[in-house]
Amino acid sequence: MTATHPNPGATHVCGPYDNMRDYVAALEANGRLLRIAEMDADRFEPTGFAYRLIEAQGFHQAPAFMIERLKINGAWLDGPVLGNAFPGWDGEALAFGAEPYTADQGKARAQGSALLEELLASDGNWPTRAPQTVSAADAPCKQNIHTGGEIDLRRFAWLQTNPRDAGRYLTAASVFMEDPELGRNVGTYRCQLKGADKIGVNAEVGQHAWQFIDRARKAGRKTIAAAAVVGADPITFAVGTSKITRLGEDELDVAGGLRRKPVQLVKCESHDVLVPAQAEIIIEGEIPVDRMEAEGPYGEVYGYMGLEKPENFFMQVKAVTFRDRPLIVNSFAGITKLTLMLPQNVTDKARYRAQIPGLVDVYRPIETTGVTLVSINKTAAGEGLAAGRIIAEQDIFAKTIIVVDGDIDIHNFTQVFHALGTRWQPHPAAETIASTKGFPLDPSQPKRWVTSKMILDATRQYPEEGGPEQWPEVSRVLLEQLSPEVFDLVESRWQEYFRA
Numbered sequence: 001m002t003a004t005h006p007n008p009g010a011t012h013v014c015g016p017y018d019n020m021r022d023y024v025a026a027l028e029a030n031g032r033l034l035r036i037a038e039m040d041a042d043r044f045e046p047t048g049f050a051y052r053l054i055e056a057q058g059f060h061q062a063p064a065f066m067i068e069r070l071k072i073n074g075a076w077l078d079g080p081v082l083g084n085a086f087p088g089w090d091g092e093a094l095a096f097g098a099e100p101y102t103a104d105q106g107k108a109r110a111q112g113s114a115l116l117e118e119l120l121a122s123d124g125n126w127p128t129r130a131p132q133t134v135s136a137a138d139a140p141c142k143q144n145i146h147t148g149g150e151i152d153l154r155r156f157a158w159l160q161t162n163p164r165d166a167g168r169y170l171t172a173a174s175v176f177m178e179d180p181e182l183g184r185n186v187g188t189y190r191c192q193l194k195g196a197d198k199i200g201v202n203a204e205v206g207q208h209a210w211q212f213i214d215r216a217r218k219a220g221r222k223t224i225a226a227a228a229v230v231g232a233d234p235i236t237f238a239v240g241t242s243k244i245t246r247l248g249e250d251e252l253d254v255a256g257g258l259r260r261k262p263v264q265l266v267k268c269e270s271h272d273v274l275v276p277a278q279a280e281i282i283i284e285g286e287i288p289v290d291r292m293e294a295e296g297p298y299g300e301v302y303g304y305m306g307l308e309k310p311e312n313f314f315m316q317v318k319a320v321t322f323r324d325r326p327l328i329v330n331s332f333a334g335i336t337k338l339t340l341m342l343p344q345n346v347t348d349k350a351r352y353r354a355q356i357p358g359l360v361d362v363y364r365p366i367e368t369t370g371v372t373l374v375s376i377n378k379t380a381a382g383e384g385l386a387a388g389r390i391i392a393e394q395d396i397f398a399k400t401i402i403v404v405d406g407d408i409d410i411h412n413f414t415q416v417f418h419a420l421g422t423r424w425q426p427h428p429a430a431e432t433i434a435s436t437k438g439f440p441l442d443p444s445q446p447k448r449w450v451t452s453k454m455i456l457d458a459t460r461q462y463p464e465e466g467g468p469e470q471w472p473e474v475s476r477v478l479l480e481q482l483s484p485e486v487f488d489l490v491e492s493r494w495q496e497y498f499r500a
C-alpha cells in the first residue's frame, strides 16, 4: 500500500477547509479514510467495493476510501480516486467545523445541525460572503495548464461505475456558468467522458444550468462558456448540489457564508468564468446551445439504470488546468453518500417548522430516496396527517411519508419501523394521494413526472382519531423513570465492558 499524504503540510484538522485535500487529511487524521493501493476498474472493482463497504459497515459508518492507482482500459492510471468522500454525520461536522470531533453519529449530527441552525438567519436565509479573486500565481489549480493539442481528458482516472453505463463519467463535477443578468450558477451535473476534449453535461430540464443555457439560446448566442470543476472544497461542492439558492442567487456567496471565509476564485484560461482557485481539476469550454448529442444510460441515484438520452448538452473543451497529482472525487451514485446533506436538511427543517406545528425533525434519507420521515409533538387530532400533506405537496421526492411522534429518532430506522409496527393502524391512519407531480427518476412511475403518494401517520392516535382509549407506557421510558441513574452507570463503565 502506498502511504503518500494527500496534502503534506496540512495543519488544521477542523473545518471549514480551504480545499478538498485538507478535508481528506482531516478525515484521515480522525480514522475516517481508507487507503487502497490499487484496484482493477476494468473489472469494476471500485464499484463492487463501494457496495460491499456500505453493506458491511453501514451507510453513515463506512469511511471514505482513496484508491491510488487504477487499471482503466488495460493501462494503470494514477489516481487518487476518492469514494464516499463525505462519510457519515461526523464527516459533515468536520467539514462545517463543528467541534470537538466525535465519531458518534447522533452527536455529530446534532453538533453539525446546531452550528448550521445558528448560521441560518431567522428569515430562513443563509449568511453570504462574496468570493475573492486571486491571481493565477496563487491558484493551485493552475499548477498544470493544458490547451490545444495537449488536452486529453482520457488520461485522468474517471471511472465507469456500472458495466451498463454509457462510459466513464465525471460523476461529481460542479459546473460553473455565468449569465449577463443572473450572474453565476454552480450546480453538479454528471458529465460523460466523450473523448479527449469533449464531455457531456447532464443538466436536467428546469435545472438552473438548463435555464442559463436556454437564456443564452434565446439571446441568440451559439455557445455558453462553462467550467466543470472537480474537487472544489467540500462546502462549495455541497452548496452546488443543494436546492438552497434561488435562480440568480450566487451559490458562492452562500458557500462563503457557510465557510465563514470567502471562496477564492481565479479566471479561466480560455474565457472569463471564475473558478475555485484551490480546486483539483478545471475543465473549461463552451457548451453549444442549439446542438445536442446522445448521452447515457447511467446508474442513477435511485439505484437503477437510467435511460439513454437521445439529446443532451455537451461541452467542447478548450483548456484543462489541474493540481499536481489531482484528486478525483467519484460519487458512486445510488451506492454511497453523494454530498454533505446538512445545508439541505437544515433549510428544509426551518421551512417546515414555520408550517407544521410541533415539528421536531424532518429527514429525507438519501439512501432510500422516495421516503421522507417526519417527527412531531402532536397536540391535537389530525396533526399527523396534516403534517404529511404539507410535505407531500411541497417535496417532489417525498412519495412515502411516515409521520411519527417526537420521541422517535427518525434517523434510527429501527425506531421508525418499531413505531410502524406498534403505533400505527393502516386504517384510518393513512392517506393516499392518487396522482400528483413526482420526481421523474423514480423507476416505479408508469408515467414520468406523475406519482401517487402515501402518508402513514404512525403517531399515537387519539381516541377521536380511531386510536385506543389508553396507550401503555414505553418500557425503556419506565426504566429511566424508575431507575434514573441506569444509563449514566452503563455509560461510565462502557469501555470496561469491552476490555478483554
Ligand SMILES: Cc1cc2nc3c(=O)[nH]c(=O)nc-3n(C[C@H](O)[C@H](O)[C@H](O)COP(=O)(O)O)c2cc1C
Binding pocket: 171, 172, 185, 186, 187, 188, 189, 190, 202, 203, 204, 205, 207, 208, 209, 210, 240, 241, 242, 243, 244, 331, 338, 339
Ligand atoms: C453527485 C451528484 C450528481 C448529480 N447529478 C445531477 C445530474 O446529472 N443532473 C441534474 O440535473 N442534477 C444532478 N444532481 C442534482 C443537482 O446537483 C442539484 O439539483 C443542484 O441543486 C443543481 O443546481 P441548480 O439548482 O443550480 O441547477 C446531482 C447531485 C449530486 C450530489
